[in-house]
Amino acid sequence: MLQTFIILYRYKARGEKKPGPVRQFRIYAQDFSEARREATRYANYPDVEIIDIQVA
Secondary structure, X not given: OOEEEEEEEEEOOOOOOOOXXXXXXXXXXXXXXXXXXXXXXXXXXXOEXXXXXXXX
16 A cells, blocks of 8 residues: 655755755655655755655
8 A cells, every 4th residue: 555755855956055945745655665765766866855754
């Protein structure tokens, strides 16, 4: 059964001194480890920092 996880992340635009606001992204995964793997895969873009992963 799929669970809902909320990924809190922050994006820092190139050339900016301060990072942007904390945002959230909802993901569906089997368990916490799968959610972490998917979050890491999504955060593979430059300047994205994962802050926390929570069960919704």
